[in-house]
Amino acid sequence: MKDLTKLTDRIFYVGVNDRTKHLFEGLWPLPLGVSYNAYLVCGERTALVDTVDACFTGRLLANVRERLGDRPLDYLVINHMEPDHSASIAAVRQAYPAVRIVGNAKTLQMIEGYYGIACGTVEVKEGDVLDLGGLTLAFCMIPMVHWPETMATWCAEERTIFSGDAFGTFGALNGGVTDEQLDVEPFWEEMRRYYACIVGKYGQPVQRALAKVAPLDIAMICSTHGPVWRREIARVVELYDKVSRYEGEPGAVIAYGSMYGNTEQMAETVARGLAAAGVRPIVVYNLSTADVSQVLRDIFRYDTLVVGSPTYNGQLYPPVDALLRKIAERCIPYRRFACFGSFTWAGAAVRRMTEFAEGMKWPVVGAPVELKQGYSTAVEPACRMLVDALVEDMKR
Known part of the structure; x- marks a missing residue:
C-alpha cells in the first residue's frame, strides 16, 4: 500500500x-x-x-x-x-x-x-x-x-x-x-x-x-x-x-437581529430589492441563530454589508453588537455599509450602527431606515430608497 x-x-x-x-x-x-x-x-x-x-x-x-x-x-x-x-x-x-x-x-x-x-x-x-x-x-x-x-x-x-x-x-x-x-x-x-x-x-x-x-x-x-x-x-x-488585502468581491451580506420579526421583515424587503436589481450573490444571516464564523467569512469575501438591529435596552441588539465588535477587532478598512433598525419608544440602534461605521471610517450608503413599532408597508418606500442607493453605489 x-x-x-x-x-x-x-x-x-x-x-x-x-x-x-x-x-x-x-x-x-x-x-x-x-x-x-x-x-x-x-x-x-x-x-x-x-x-x-x-x-x-x-x-x-x-x-x-x-x-x-x-x-x-x-x-x-x-x-x-x-x-x-x-x-x-x-x-x-x-x-x-x-x-x-x-x-x-x-x-x-x-x-x-x-x-x-x-x-x-x-x-x-x-x-x-x-x-x-x-x-x-x-x-x-x-x-x-x-x-x-x-x-x-x-x-x-x-x-x-x-x-x-x-x-x-x-x-x-x-x-x-x-x-x-x-x-x-x-x-x-x-x-x-x-x-x-x-x-x-x-x-x-x-x-x-x-x-x-x-x-x-x-x-x-x-x-x-x-x-x-x-x-x-x-x-x-x-x-x-x-x-x-481585505479585497471584497461583488456581493452583499445582510446580517440582522430581530426579537419579534419586525426587523426581520425589513431585512427580507432589502434582500428582495437587491435581488430584483440584479445583485448577486446575496447572503442573509439571522444573527440570533447564525454561526458568526460564517458571517465573518462572508464579510471578508463580499464588498457590501447591510446590518439591521432593533433597539434593546437603549443599545444595539446583543448579537448585532457582538458582530460589529468582531468586525472592528479585525480592522477591515472598507466595506460598502448600510443599516436599518427598529424601536418601540426610543430609537438607538440606527444611531449606534452609524457610529460604528464612522469609527471604521466606512461611508454610510443611503439614508438609514428606522421603523417605529410594527412593520407595515409604510416603511417599504424608505427600504426601496436604501436599496436604490446601494445599487447605484455598486455600479460606481
Missing part, C-alpha cells in the same frame, strides 16, 4: 486529525474537524517541525517513532507557540532527552513560560540556517501571522516551506494528506473562515510575510492546519493575498 505520509524521500507527515473538538479556541465551530500538522525532516540529522495538541501527544510520538526507529531526534523546530501546536513539546523532550529545541527569542521565552523549559535550546534569527547534513533549514521571521513569535522554516533542497498557521484552514484530512490525495473543494470556504476568524486582524503582517516568501521557488507548503499544498499552491497564495 502506498505510504501517503511520505511527502518526499526526506520529509514525512506525522500530524493528526481531530474530529472530536467542537470549538476551535473555544469559539469557532469545527463541523469538518481540524488537523494538527507536524513534519519530520530527515537528513544525516533529524528535525521535527512543530508538535500537536495535548490530546494527541501519544499519537504524535507513535508517528515519530515509526519513522525514526532507533535513530535519535536531534532537533525540534517550533514555528508557532499556540498550544494546539506546542503542547507536546515537554513530552517530546521526555521521549528524546537529547533533542535541542529550536526557536527565535520570543519563542524560547514562551516555551519557558508555558512549559518551564529553559535549557537545551537553540536561538535562531532571520536568515539563520540549521544544517541537518544533506538538508538545510533556513528561518524566516513572520511576526503577527498571527502571534508575535511566528516564523516559517524553508528547506531549499526540497523546495518546501513549513509555514506555521499561514495558509492554514479548518477541516480534518480525510484519508489523504496532500491536495493531490484529497477532495480540496470543501477547504476553500474553510480557509476563508479560518482566515477571517483567526488571522483576520493581521492583514499587513500577512502581506509582509507573502513578500518575504515570494522569491522562493516553492514546490510544497506544509502548514500546521489543513492539506499539504502541492498542486494548488498558486490558488492558496492568491486567496491569502486577497483576503489579507
